[in-house]
Every structure is written in structure tokens, then in C-alpha cells.
Amino acid sequence: MAGPVTTPAAQARPVSARHFVRLKLRVMGNNFRGQGWRVALFLVGSLLGLWFAVGAFFGLAAPGLIGNDRYALMIAAFAGGLMVLGWLVLPLVFFGVDETLDPARFALLPLPRRTLVIGLFAAALVSVPTVAVLLALSGLVVTAGVFGGWSAALVAAVGVVCGLLLCVAGARALTSAFASMLRSRRVRDLAAVLLAVVAALLGPLQIAGVAAIQDTDWDRLTGLATVIGWTPLGAPWTAGIDVAQGRAWAAPLKLLITIATIVALLAWWSRSLESAMTGVASSGPNRAKPEVTGAVVAQLFPRAAGWLRRDRFGALVAREARYWWRDARRRANLITVAVVGLFVPVMVNFGGQGFSFDSTEGFTPAGSSSPVLASLSMVFVGLLAAVTLANQFGFDGSAYAANVVAGVPGRLELRARITAFSLYILPMLAVVAVVIALVLGEPTWIGLMAGALVATYGVGLAVNSFVSVLGAYSLPETSNPFAMNSGAGVVKGLLTLLAMAATAALAVPMVVAAALLDDVWLWLGLPLGLAYGVGAALLGVHLAGDVLDRRQPELLALVTPRR
Amino acid sequence: MTGEHPALALRGLAKSFDGKVAVNGVNLDVPAGSFYGLLGPNGAGKTTTLSMAVGLLRPDAGGAWVLGHDVWADPVTAKQLLGVMPDGVRLFDRLTGAELLAYHGLLRGMEPDVVDQRAAELLDVLALADAGRTLVVDYSAGMKKKIGLACALLHGPRLLVLDEPFEAVDPVSAALIRDILQRYVTGGGTVVFSSHVMEVVQRLCTHVAILAEGIIKRVGTLEQVRGDRSLEEVFVEVVGGRTATGEELAWLAQ
Incomplete structure (x- = not known):
């Protein structure tokens, strides 16, 4: 075995995407080793994905199965377009991207950037969501096949595969670009604005969509579908239908559009990848401001938390408050809550018009919503705000050891964390309630909306206190605020859903009250909601704090990234 | 109180990860006022042992006492007496x-x-x-x-537990840290630290324990462990290191 090798290896063997895929599979496999519950969660997640995929498959194959090709183009364009938008926006908002293969780990290897990008791209394709989406969208192939025979089915299949590549490339490019922007403290405000624009784009689209449905002028909608079909959003999905409907010339053009978009996205990704590979540790330019004013303790407390007592609780709150702003990962979450929290209620309440009867008046903001709908949208915002804390200890990572060593009591710890988070969130929620009520032209609803909001936020805090203590998981120590481990991907998704479902269930009384109590609720909504929310939060912290006291070392082990 | 209790006492500490034994029954008494070096090669279980001693990692078996206070049964009192600098955290x-x-x-x-x-x-x-x-x-x-x-x-704190305090530290900072620790011990404190830098341990410590493969191999005052040899010789012998014969890795020569 020890044959002397006298010459250095002359030619390095070329590295191909295959190696990256195998590496990813190996890492995923090793993550599961000896962790039965992870395997179980992964299986549950996969089954859920499969379930939705099968449902979507039949939805998309419906025109073909029914044998009516009137809406085939429309379904392909709209469903496919929504899919692409979902892939672009959802990772930013909720789920993050799977960074099992952290680009930074490849920084030292002599790999051409091209090989790296293609390899990471191929590895990104190996995941449960991509398989589920591929399965779902093959419904389009069935439709195309029924109307256009084998040739159309073939084109549709190529289109679906290209479309999937487009989705994944888009998600990667966008999160990577956002990550490198958020990493630099100077442009964080710009990032916030951009994210707001992305979310804002959803609003008009939804309104236009609802207005179009309401019109029941399906021809106009077909026109819209045709237009979408020529954008990267719809091009890959509609190519097969075009062949089936006798527009074979369009198919190669649409595939070309798709491929050009994929290449452009990969090029974009490749550019931001470089900063992801090199700017690992530093969280921004090293600005040493030599002048230090005031005593040490005074420095810890931000101005907004200056009223706190200088004790354990105060220190915990002050540290958390600083972290919500300084940690890129947490800041990304805050921005998400702010943007989504403002835009979703607008969409829901204006979209509600679509279901009202006066379709002749066209688009009028006032009077288009109802107290129930307004309460529901506020429940969503409260839910979203509270679920940010579902993995609050994961944000800390191994730094949480400091609190374990100091023996911080569980209740104090949780109460302080909630207080610090609320320093940011409560003003934000107040703004949401007031702004939405004013935009709707129903200032008298402020009370019931704020009540629903605070109540949901409160019960959400209670639920998420438990989730954060029992279901914590480690976040990778990268500078990408959207990154997470692959094993954690499924776990996070399920836990988030679970926490949201529990919170929503607990918030139902607020909506029911809004539906049943009419005018009385305008006055009672806020005080009762406030009492319910605060009471629930206190009770939740009380109980979850006990659990935390018993499992501090275990929690620390959960949130410490494995190396 | 310092007279009757050791600053840190470990009894039968054991921990395994996924069936792999990391620490296999460690017993240790750190006398109050001592400067205690915990030596061991990489992967010997030093960090695991110290983590269990200070309440960061729950042991599978055994216990730890800080000046007579059980770290796992009465963590509040024990942790008040403790100052900890973990490594890799x-x-x-x-x-x-x-x-x-x-x-x-x-x-x-x-x-x-x-x-x-x-x-x-x-x-x-x-x-x-x-x-x-x-x-x-x-x-x-x-x-x-x-x-x-x-x-x-x-x-x-009365007891300072430091995991690899001299790892990746330049000589100037190292000298400063040594200085401060020495002053702390002179003032009546107790220091336990892990290291695999023999030179530092030899210079500072009054007591030494050598940990390898999850158990204590040698323990005692520096003189007892070292005898008339250098600490490095004893360490390599205890841990069972090997020396290169010169035959392998021939390709390293260009």
C-alpha cells in the first residue's frame, strides 16, 4: 500500500456536479444517523409534501382529465407563475434556504467558480420540495399529452424540468443576494426597502387577480395568461400547451426565454456567492469608534430600554434588544414581520371586496371588509410576529452557555426575551392596527383590530415559549441569515406550522366575538383582547419557564451547531 | 469550609455520544488554592469533562461538587462560586x-x-x-x-474553570493571562484549566492530571507526575504516541 509516489499527481481529476450531489446526500444521511426523531420528522415532512404534490398534480392535470382545453393555458400560466413567485418569496419570508453545503466551506478548494455554482445548484435540486414540485407540475405534462399527443407531452416535460430549474436558481440567487446585502450594516435599510417592494408587488397582483375573477370575463383573463406565458414566470409551464394548441413555433422561444433566465440567475448567484465565501466572520466593516462614553453598565442599555432596572432582568432585556438589531438573522426576521404584517392585511381586506356583492362599483377601499375579516387578518399578523420566537434560543447558538453558567432562572429568561422582542414588535403592531383601520376607512375598528392583534400575539408568545424550549434546533454559523441545516428544514417547517396552528386555535375566540357581538365588541375588543393576550403570555412563560429550568443543558446541546 | 472540601470534586463522571464513549468515569479532587492543569491529547475528553463539571453538559453518570456544593443538585449555589471560560463556545x-x-x-x-x-x-x-x-x-x-x-x-469566583485558555493566543496576551491567573491563585483562588501545551503547564501548575481516552491516566502534584523526567516525555509515554520512522510520507520530499 505504501508505494512511493515520487511525482506529484499530475492532473487533478475534474470535479463535476455529481460529486456535489453525492456530498449533499452523504451529509443529509449523516445528519440522520442515530437520530430517530429526525428520520421520523423527515418522513412526515416528505409524506406531507407528497400529499400536496398529488393534490396539485390532479389540479394541474384536470383540463386534460376532463378533456376541456379552454382553461388549460390559463391554469398552466397562473399556477406555474404562482409557483415561481412562491419559490422566490417564501424562502425570504418563512422558510430560508437549505444550506447543507455552505459555500464558505468550498472557499479554499481549487474549484473554478463555474464548477462551484453548477455543483451547488445541482445539490440544491436534491431536496424534498423540488421532488414534490416536480411531481405536482407533471400534471401539466398529462394535460399537454391529452390534447397534443406525444410531442406536446415531451415539450411540456422539458418545460416543467426547466421551470423547476428556474425556481431553484431564482430562490438561490435572491436569498444569496439578500444575504450579502443584509450582511453589510450600511445597506440594511436598502434591503428593507427592497424586501418591501417585493412584498408590495404581491399586493397589486392579488388585487388584479381578484378583480379579474370577479369580472368573470374569462377572455380578458386568457389575455393575461397569454402575457404571463411570455414572461419567465409562465414561459416554461405554457410551452407544452402551446404545442398542443397548435402554436408549436412558440415552444422553442419560450424554452429559450426560460434557459436565458436560468443562466442569468446563475450568473447573479455566482457573483453574490463570492462575497458569501469570503465575508464569513465579519458582520460588516470594522468601524472602531474610539470614544467611549459613560460607564460600562450604561453602555449595555440602549436608549429605548433605558427605563429598565440595572439588574439581571434588565441586562437580559438590554442584551436581547441589542441582538434583535445587530444580528443579521434576527434583523431579517424583524423586517419580514414588519413588511408582511403590513401588506397581508391590506391584501386580505381589499381582496375581501372580491367576495362582496357590489361588483358594479369597481374598486373602492372603504366598506369592502368586515370586522370578522379584519380580525382574521390581525390574527395572522399576531401569529406571524409571535412565531418569530419559535427558535429564539437557536439564534443564540452556543453563546447561550453564558446564561447556563450564570444559572439564569427559566421564567426570568423567557420573560426578558419576550419583553425585548416586544420593544420592537408592539409599536410595529400598533402601527399596523391603526394604519389598516385608517386605510380601510373604518377608524372605529381600531379597538377590535388591536384587541385581536394583541390577543393573538399574547397566546402566540405562550405557545412559542414552549416551542422554543422543547423544539429548538441549531442554526448554521454562516453569515447568511436565510440559511439553515437540511435536517432542520423539515423540522422548522413542521414546528412553525404546529405553533401557528396552535396559536390560531387559541385566537379563535377573538374572531368569533367579532362576528357575534357587533357594536359592543368595538368597545370591548381592546380591553378583553389585551387581558387575554397578557394573561396567556404570562401563564405560558410561567409554565414554560419551569420546563426550561429542568432542561437548560439539553437546550444548550440542541442549539449548539454540530461541527 | 475551604479546609474540608476540595475546590472541585469529580466522581465517576461518564458521558457517551451516540454510543461512543467520550468520558469513562473520571474521578478528580482539585485542592483549594491549587493551580491545576488538565492535560490530554485532542479528543481525550477534556472539554467534555470540564463541561460536565460546570453544569453545561449533563453527565450520563457521576457528579461534580464545587466547594462541597453539588453542581447538578444545587446548581444555583455551585454556579455562584464558579467562573467559567468554555472553549469552542x-x-x-x-x-x-x-x-x-x-x-x-x-x-x-x-x-x-x-x-x-x-x-x-x-x-x-x-x-x-x-x-x-x-x-x-x-x-x-x-x-x-x-x-x-x-x-x-x-x-x-472562588474557582475558575478554563478550557484551553492559551489556545490561539499570541505570546504577549499569553503572558498577560498567565500573570493574572497567577495573581488570582496567590490571592486564594483555585484555577483548573485544560491544555496540551506542556511548557505552560510545567511553568504554572502545582497539580497535574493527564486524561486520555476518557480516563485519568496520571494524577498528582507536578513533581509526582513528572518525576525526574520532563513533563512532555511522561505525557507522550502515557498517551502512547508514536514516532515517525522516516519511511512513510516519502513523497513529502520534493
């Missing part, structure tokens, strides 16, 4: 050095003005006052060790 590094010290001080229930005074002194002595508003995450490795030490010392 992040600090709350999105704070500045001063903020971090203030956080640790208040977390230990100290009075704000005492925190102010001690923290300013520590920052000054450790030459960290110049760092100003720089976040700890942007500190160099040596500076991170120093601020970690400052956090462990701030509340005036």
Missing part, C-alpha cells in the same frame, strides 16, 4: 467588550457600580479598553480569550 459576540462585561456582571446579580468599577479595571489591565465600540465578533482570537477571561473573573 461563542460569547454573545454582537456586543462590545464593555457591554459584554456589563451583561455578565448584572447576570451574576452584581451591583451596577461594582460592575462599572471592576469592568473598567479589567478592560484596562487586559489592554482591551482601546477596542472601544468594536464588537467582540470583530476581535482577534487573543482578544476574544482575554474578554472571555474577564467575563469569568468579573464576579470574583
Whole structure:
């Protein structure tokens, strides 16, 4: 075995995407080793994905199965377009991207950037969501096949595969670009604005969509579908239908559009990848401001938390408050809550018009919503705000050891964390309630909306206190605020859903009250909601704090990234 | 009280990860006022042992006592007497050095003005006052060790447990850390630290334990363990190192 090798290896063997895929599979496999519950969660997640995929498959194959090709183009364009938008926006908002293969780990290897990008791209394709989406969208192939025979089915299949590549490339490019922007403290405000624009784009689209449905002028909608079909959003999905409907010339053009978009996205990704590979540790330019004013303790407390007592609780709150702003990962979450929290209620309440009867008046903001709908949208915002804390200890990572060593009591710890988070969130929620009520032209609803909001936020805090203590998981120590481990991907998704479902269930009384109590609720909504929310939060912290006291070392082990 | 109880007592500490034994029954008595070096090669279980001793990692079996207080049954009292600097654990590094010290001080229930005074002194002595508003995450490795030490010392613990305090530290900072630790022990404190740098251990320690493959191989005062040889010789012999014959890795010669 020890044959002397006298010459250095002359030619390095070329590295191909295959190696990256195998590496990813190996890492995923090793993550599961000896962790039965992870395997179980992964299986549950996969089954859920499969379930939705099968449902979507039949939805998309419906025109073909029914044998009516009137809406085939429309379904392909709209469903496919929504899919692409979902892939672009959802990772930013909720789920993050799977960074099992952290680009930074490849920084030292002599790999051409091209090989790296293609390899990471191929590895990104190996995941449960991509398989589920591929399965779902093959419904389009069935439709195309029924109307256009084998040739159309073939084109549709190529289109679906290209479309999937487009989705994944888009998600990667966008999160990577956002990550490198958020990493630099100077442009964080710009990032916030951009994210707001992305979310804002959803609003008009939804309104236009609802207005179009309401019109029941399906021809106009077909026109819209045709237009979408020529954008990267719809091009890959509609190519097969075009062949089936006798527009074979369009198919190669649409595939070309798709491929050009994929290449452009990969090029974009490749550019931001470089900063992801090199700017690992530093969280921004090293600005040493030599002048230090005031005593040490005074420095810890931000101005907004200056009223706190200088004790354990105060220190915990002050540290958390600083972290919500300084940690890129947490800041990304805050921005998400702010943007989504403002835009979703607008969409829901204006979209509600679509279901009202006066379709002749066209688009009028006032009077288009109802107290129930307004309460529901506020429940969503409260839910979203509270679920940010579902993995609050994961944000800390191994730094949480400091609190374990100091023996911080569980209740104090949780109460302080909630207080610090609320320093940011409560003003934000107040703004949401007031702004939405004013935009709707129903200032008298402020009370019931704020009540629903605070109540949901409160019960959400209670639920998420438990989730954060029992279901914590480690976040990778990268500078990408959207990154997470692959094993954690499924776990996070399920836990988030679970926490949201529990919170929503607990918030139902607020909506029911809004539906049943009419005018009385305008006055009672806020005080009762406030009492319910605060009471629930206190009770939740009380109980979850006990659990935390018993499992501090275990929690620390959960949130410490494995190396 | 210091007379009857050792500063740190470990009894039968054991831990395995996924069926792999990391620490296999460690017994150790650290006398009060001693400067105790825990030696061992990489992967010997030093960090695991110390983590269990200070309440960061729950042992599978066995227990730990700080000046007679059970770390796992009565953590509050035990942890008050303890100052810890873990290795491979992040600090709350999105704070500045001063903020971090203030956080640790208040977390230990100290009075704000005492925190102010001690923290300013520590920052000054450790030459960290110049760092100003720089976040700890942007500190160099040596500076991170120093601020970690400052956090462990701030509340005036009776026992200091340090994991690899001299790892990745430049000679100037190392000398400073040595100096401070020596003064701390002279003042009646007890230090336990892990290391695999023989030279430092030989220079500082009154007592030594050699840990390998999860069990204590040698233990005693420095003289008892060393005998008339150098500590490095004893260490390599105990751990069972091998020496290169010169035949392998021939390709390293160009």
C-alpha cells in the first residue's frame, strides 16, 4: 500500500456536479444517523409534501382529465407563475434556504467558480420540495399529452424540468443576494426597502387577480395568461400547451426565454456567492469608534430600554434588544414581520371586496371588509410576529452557555426575551392596527383590530415559549441569515406550522366575538383582547419557564451547531 | 469550609455520544488554592469533562461538587462560586467588550457600580479598553480569550474553570493571562484549566492530571507526575504516541 509516489499527481481529476450531489446526500444521511426523531420528522415532512404534490398534480392535470382545453393555458400560466413567485418569496419570508453545503466551506478548494455554482445548484435540486414540485407540475405534462399527443407531452416535460430549474436558481440567487446585502450594516435599510417592494408587488397582483375573477370575463383573463406565458414566470409551464394548441413555433422561444433566465440567475448567484465565501466572520466593516462614553453598565442599555432596572432582568432585556438589531438573522426576521404584517392585511381586506356583492362599483377601499375579516387578518399578523420566537434560543447558538453558567432562572429568561422582542414588535403592531383601520376607512375598528392583534400575539408568545424550549434546533454559523441545516428544514417547517396552528386555535375566540357581538365588541375588543393576550403570555412563560429550568443543558446541546 | 472540601470534586463522571464513549468515569479532587492543569491529547475528553463539571453538559453518570456544593443538585449555589471560560463556545459576540462585561456582571446579580468599577479595571489591565465600540465578533482570537477571561473573573469566583485558555493566543496576551491567573491563585483562588501545551503547564501548575481516552491516566502534584523526567516525555509515554520512522510520507520530499 505504501508505494512511493515520487511525482506529484499530475492532473487533478475534474470535479463535476455529481460529486456535489453525492456530498449533499452523504451529509443529509449523516445528519440522520442515530437520530430517530429526525428520520421520523423527515418522513412526515416528505409524506406531507407528497400529499400536496398529488393534490396539485390532479389540479394541474384536470383540463386534460376532463378533456376541456379552454382553461388549460390559463391554469398552466397562473399556477406555474404562482409557483415561481412562491419559490422566490417564501424562502425570504418563512422558510430560508437549505444550506447543507455552505459555500464558505468550498472557499479554499481549487474549484473554478463555474464548477462551484453548477455543483451547488445541482445539490440544491436534491431536496424534498423540488421532488414534490416536480411531481405536482407533471400534471401539466398529462394535460399537454391529452390534447397534443406525444410531442406536446415531451415539450411540456422539458418545460416543467426547466421551470423547476428556474425556481431553484431564482430562490438561490435572491436569498444569496439578500444575504450579502443584509450582511453589510450600511445597506440594511436598502434591503428593507427592497424586501418591501417585493412584498408590495404581491399586493397589486392579488388585487388584479381578484378583480379579474370577479369580472368573470374569462377572455380578458386568457389575455393575461397569454402575457404571463411570455414572461419567465409562465414561459416554461405554457410551452407544452402551446404545442398542443397548435402554436408549436412558440415552444422553442419560450424554452429559450426560460434557459436565458436560468443562466442569468446563475450568473447573479455566482457573483453574490463570492462575497458569501469570503465575508464569513465579519458582520460588516470594522468601524472602531474610539470614544467611549459613560460607564460600562450604561453602555449595555440602549436608549429605548433605558427605563429598565440595572439588574439581571434588565441586562437580559438590554442584551436581547441589542441582538434583535445587530444580528443579521434576527434583523431579517424583524423586517419580514414588519413588511408582511403590513401588506397581508391590506391584501386580505381589499381582496375581501372580491367576495362582496357590489361588483358594479369597481374598486373602492372603504366598506369592502368586515370586522370578522379584519380580525382574521390581525390574527395572522399576531401569529406571524409571535412565531418569530419559535427558535429564539437557536439564534443564540452556543453563546447561550453564558446564561447556563450564570444559572439564569427559566421564567426570568423567557420573560426578558419576550419583553425585548416586544420593544420592537408592539409599536410595529400598533402601527399596523391603526394604519389598516385608517386605510380601510373604518377608524372605529381600531379597538377590535388591536384587541385581536394583541390577543393573538399574547397566546402566540405562550405557545412559542414552549416551542422554543422543547423544539429548538441549531442554526448554521454562516453569515447568511436565510440559511439553515437540511435536517432542520423539515423540522422548522413542521414546528412553525404546529405553533401557528396552535396559536390560531387559541385566537379563535377573538374572531368569533367579532362576528357575534357587533357594536359592543368595538368597545370591548381592546380591553378583553389585551387581558387575554397578557394573561396567556404570562401563564405560558410561567409554565414554560419551569420546563426550561429542568432542561437548560439539553437546550444548550440542541442549539449548539454540530461541527 | 475551604479546609474540608476540595475546590472541585469529580466522581465517576461518564458521558457517551451516540454510543461512543467520550468520558469513562473520571474521578478528580482539585485542592483549594491549587493551580491545576488538565492535560490530554485532542479528543481525550477534556472539554467534555470540564463541561460536565460546570453544569453545561449533563453527565450520563457521576457528579461534580464545587466547594462541597453539588453542581447538578444545587446548581444555583455551585454556579455562584464558579467562573467559567468554555472553549469552542461563542460569547454573545454582537456586543462590545464593555457591554459584554456589563451583561455578565448584572447576570451574576452584581451591583451596577461594582460592575462599572471592576469592568473598567479589567478592560484596562487586559489592554482591551482601546477596542472601544468594536464588537467582540470583530476581535482577534487573543482578544476574544482575554474578554472571555474577564467575563469569568468579573464576579470574583472562588474557582475558575478554563478550557484551553492559551489556545490561539499570541505570546504577549499569553503572558498577560498567565500573570493574572497567577495573581488570582496567590490571592486564594483555585484555577483548573485544560491544555496540551506542556511548557505552560510545567511553568504554572502545582497539580497535574493527564486524561486520555476518557480516563485519568496520571494524577498528582507536578513533581509526582513528572518525576525526574520532563513533563512532555511522561505525557507522550502515557498517551502512547508514536514516532515517525522516516519511511512513510516519502513523497513529502520534493
